[in-house]
Amino acid sequence: MTDGEHSVFLFPSTSGAIRAEKLTLQSGFKVKLIPVPRHLSSDCGLCLRCNSANVGAIRSLLETSSVEFEGISSV
C-alpha cells in the first residue's frame, strides 16, 4: 500500500477497529490497522488506514455491518 493517498477511519473502541479490519480484509480491501496519527484524536488508539479511493466502499461496508466509526480523515 505505497501508492495513492491514504485515509483513516477512526473508531470509538478497539473492538470496533478490529472488527472493521476483519470485515474489510474479508471483502478484499487492502487496509492496515495503525496507531492514530498524532495530529488526530480518537477515543481508540487504533485506526484503519485505506487507500482514499476506497473510502466510499468501506464506509458503506461498515455502515451495512453496523460497525460504528467516529470519522474519516485524509493522512
Place this chain on the structure above:
Amino acid sequence: MAESERVTAIVDNDTAVANVTRMAEKEGYLAEVEEKEDGIFLHLSRAGRLPRTEVVGFASAQGAEGPLVVLIPSDGLGRGDDELGRILLRSFLHTLHEVEPLPGTIVFLNAGVKLTADDSLVLEDLQALEGRGVEILACGTCLGHFGLKERIAVGQVSNMYSIAETLLGAGKVVGL
C-alpha cells in the same frame, strides 16, 4: 580464527554459509565459497581488511558501546489478550518508521519469527526498516520449529551465536 591467516570451513547448507560468512567478515576475513560434492567449502582469508563496520541506519542510536537492539520474542505485545497483543506489536513496528531513534538491529525469537515470514502483516514495515539500514535477524531454530525456514521474506536467518553477540554487544536492548 583470530590467530590464523587462512581457515577453511565445511558446511552443508546455505544458512550456514551465510552465518559463517557474516561472522568471518565481521572479523575482517574474506570468504570464498566453493561447492563440492562432499560439502560447501568456505575459504576464509585475511585480506588486509579491517573488520566490517556494523550496518546501521543514519539515525540509529549508538549506546556507549554499541547499537540499539530491539528484541521481539513473541508475535504479540503484552499479556491479556492474544489478538490485541498481535495488533499492538504490528502497531509498534509500524510506528518505528516515524519515531527516533531508529534501532540498529531487531532480533526475532520464538513466535516472533512469524513476523518475518512471507505472509506477515508487517512485512512491508520490516522491509522498509531494512531498507533504511536496520539489521533484521530471525532465529533459525525458531523458523525451523514453526516450519518457516523456507518462507522467511525479510532479514537474515541467524543462529544463537550471532544473536547472543548482538544482544551482548548492544549499547541498549529494548525487550518487548
